[in-house]
Amino acid sequence: MKKYLIAGLLVWLPLAITIWVLHSVLGLMDDVFGALISGTQAVLPAAAHESLEALRKIPGLGVVVMIAGLLLTGVFAANIFGQWALTRANLLLIKIPIVKSIYSSVKQVSDTLFSSSGNAFREAVLVQYPRQGSWTIAFVTGKPGGEAAIHLSGDYLSVYVPTTPNPTSGFFLMVPRSDVIVLGMSVDEALKYVISMGVVAPPLPVPAAEPARNLPG
Template sequence: MKKYLIAGLLVWLPLAITIWVLHSVLGLLDGVFAWLLSASQALLPAAAHSPLEMLKQIPGLGVIVMLVGLLLTGMFATNIVGQWWLRQGSRVLQQIPIVKSIYSSVKQVSDTLFSSSGNAFREAVLVQYPRQGSWTIAFVTGRPGGEAGEHLSGDYLSLYVPTTPNPTSGFFLMVPRADVVALAMSVDEALKYIISMGVVAPPTHLPAQPVRNLAG
């Protein structure tokens, strides 16, 4: 009986959590969309209020609007005119106290993570942390730069060590390349391994190559 209950739990638990997460995200997006429609009602004549109320009742419309908005924004940002306007808007935001600190930090991180030419989270490695003889999985994010890089003599790598089971928090390390062991597993496989707390081990790959050189 216990074996069958556990087997049933293993079937339904991932599905239930997936549905719950998607339902929460959809609810959040629909809530934001409904708030935007409510704000628009204050600016539009009374005759337009009824159609806006009908739009609020359509489930999932917030997701569609968000995807269309992202697509249009991406098309705008990839042409010369859009890039010029974005540069002007970025300059304005960087002149506002407090806002410039938050905006600049978030923009640098997002540009690094989502840039097709960047090195962030492109390679999983093994590193000894938090003490000698204790190993964990980390991700190569580049090489130390700025003042910190000038104080480090030799070949160093910047690493992100995620926590488990929540990999969105973690630690930033600057480690000699010689102390890092490259892994052949993909970043997705490494993330699954971390999130599962070592339960879901990735398949064995061919021996990993040395950690590749990173420019800059």
């Protein structure tokens, strides 16, 4: 019976987690859409409230509106006027106490992670952690900078070591480039390997005549 219970769990657990994640994301979008409707009702006459409430009850409309809003924001940010307006808005936000610290930190991280020209999470590597002889998977995020780089003699890399099974938390390390082993697996494959606690091993890379990928220089 134990064998059958485990087999059933392996079938339903991935599906249940997938549904839970999607439900959480869609629920968040619906909540944001509901907040927008409430804010709109506050500035419109009472005669329009009934129509807005009807929109709130349409299933999935919040998701469609949020995705459309993101696309329109992207189009706006991609042109010259949009870039100028966003620059002015950023200058305003970084002058507000408390907001300045939170907004600046989050913006720096998001710009680094999602920038198409950045090096963050572009490479999966092996590093020795938490002690010599014990290896774990990490992701290259760049090179040390600022005051930290001044105190480090030699060639170092900045890496992020995710925790298992939740890779959103982890450790930031600065390690010598010579102590890093570059992996042929993709970042997605490495994340699956970490999340599965080593159970789901990615396939071995196919040998190729091309030179190995270089780490950020």
